[in-house]
Amino acid sequence: MTRIEAEFSGAEHAAPDTAALADVRAVVAAAEAHDDRPPVSDQAMVAAAQGRRLVARFTAALEGEELPRPAAVGIVGDGEIDLVVHPDARGRGIGSAALARLLEGATMPVKAWSHGVNPAADALLQRAGFSPVRELLRMTLDxxxxxxxxxxxxxxxxxxxxxxxxxxxxxxxxxxxxxxxxxxxxxxxxxxxxxxxxxxxxxxxxxxxxxxxxxxxxxxxxxxxxxxxxxxxxxxxxxxxxxxxxxxxxxxxxxxxxxxxxxxxxxxxxxxxxxxxxxxxxxxxxxxxxxxxxxxxxxxxxxxxxxxxxxxxxxxxxxx
The missing domain is CATH 3.40.630.30 (Gcn5-related N-acetyltransferase (GNAT))
Known part of the structure; x- marks a missing residue:
C-alpha cells in the first residue's frame, strides 16, 4: 500500500516558498516532456506564483521502491484543482490519494482538467464524482x-x-x-x-x-x-x-x-x-x-x- 504525505504552501496572497514552486515547476516540466503536452495552464502557474492559489507537494512511500520526491504536485484555488503526478510515479494510486487530499473540506463546486486523450485521468475524476462540462481544442498548423x-x-x-x-x-x-x-x-x-x-x-x-x-x-x-x-x-x-x-x-x-x-x-x-x-x-x-x-x-x-x-x-x- 502506498503511503502519501502532503505539504502545502502559499495562498492567502503570500507566494509559496521558492523550493515549493521549484518542485511544482520540475514535476510539471517532467510531465510535459513525457506526455508532449502541458499538464497545467499558464494562468494556474502565474496564480500560484503570486500566492493566489495554494501549491501542494505529495511525497509517496512504497515498500521496496524509490519514488520521485515529490511524486505529485497540486495547485488549488479559484474553484479549480490542478494535479500532476510525476511520470515515474504513475500507476501506484498516488493520483487518487493526492486528489482526495486536495478535495478535503471542499463545499463548493470544484473544476479540474483532463488534458488530451487521457483515460487514466478521466477515470480518476469520474471515481471522485466529477462530470465533464467543457471541451478545449488544441489546434496545430504546418x-x-x-x-x-x-x-x-x-x-x-x-x-x-x-x-x-x-x-x-x-x-x-x-x-x-x-x-x-x-x-x-x-x-x-x-x-x-x-x-x-x-x-x-x-x-x-x-x-x-x-x-x-x-x-x-x-x-x-x-x-x-x-x-x-x-x-x-x-x-x-x-x-x-x-x-x-x-x-x-x-x-x-x-x-x-x-x-x-x-x-x-x-x-x-x-x-x-x-x-x-x-x-x-x-x-x-x-x-x-x-x-x-x-x-x-x-x-x-x-x-x-x-x-x-x-x-x-x-x-x-x-x-x-
Missing part, C-alpha cells in the same frame, strides 16, 4: 503554411504595433481589450494588470511577440481595439521528444465594439507572420470547442484539431 508576401491590408484607421516593454498605458489597454473580448471566458477574461505583469516576467515573454491594435476613428484618439500574442518556447531535444521551437498563438482578442471589421483575420495574419520570424518547428493554439466562430477562422487559415481536452466539475465538492 509551419509550411505560414503566410509570405504582402500582409492582409488593414484599414487606415487601424494601427498595429508591438508592445513597448514596461508601458503602463499599453498594459492597461491589453487588460481592457482582453476583459471585453473574453468576458464569458472563466480564466482568460479575469486576468488583471498583476497577471499581465507576471506573464511579462516569464522566460518565454518577448514584447515584440505581443501585437496591439488601436482604432483612431471618431475623435482621433486611439482606442484599444484588438491584440494578438505569440508565445515562443525553445526546448532542447534532450528534454523532450519534440525538441525545437514551438510558437503558440497564446491569445487573440478583439473588442466587441470592433466586431464585423475583420480585425480577427488581420491580427491572426500578423501573428503568423511574426511566428515565421522565429522559424518554428511547430505551431499551436488552444480554443474552446464551442467557440465556433474562432474555430472556423483558424480552420480557414489551415489549423486542424490535434488534441481535445475536457474540463470536469464536481458539484458541491462531494459525491452525488
Amino acid at each position: 509551419p509550411a503554411l505560414l503566410p509570405h508576401g504582402d500582409p492582409i491590408e488593414a484599414p487606415d484607421w487601424l494601427s498595429i504595433t508591438p508592445h513597448t516593454s514596461g508601458s503602463a498605458v499599453e498594459a492597461a489597454a491589453w487588460v481592457a481589450v482582453n476583459a471585453a473580448a473574453f468576458a464569458d471566458h472563466p480564466e482568460q477574461g479575469a486576468m488583471t494588470l498583476d497577471d499581465f505583469a507576471a506573464l511579462t516576467r516569464e522566460e518565454w515573454f518577448d514584447a515584440a511577440d505581443l501585437l496591439l491594435a488601436f482604432d483612431s476613428r471618431g475623435d482621433g484618439a486611439e482606442r484599444p481595439a484588438a491584440f494578438a500574442w505569440v508565445k515562443t518556447v525553445v526546448t532542447p531535444a534532450s528534454q523532450t521528444a519534440l525538441g525545437g521551437t514551438e510558437c503558440e498563438l497564446y491569445a487573440l482578442g478583439v473588442h466587441p465594439d470592433e466586431a464585423g471589421a475583420g480585425l480577427g483575420r488581420i491580427l491572426l495574419d500578423r501573428a503568423l507572420r511574426r511566428m515565421a520570424e522565429h522559424d518554428p518547428d511547430r505551431i499551436s493554439l488552444y480554443v474552446d470547442g464551442d467557440n465556433e466562430r474562432a474555430v472556423r477562422l483558424y480552420e480557414r487559415t489551415g489549423f486542424t484539431v490535434d488534441q481535445r481536452s475536457r474540463q470536469w466539475v464536481k458539484e458541491n465538492g462531494r459525491h452525488e
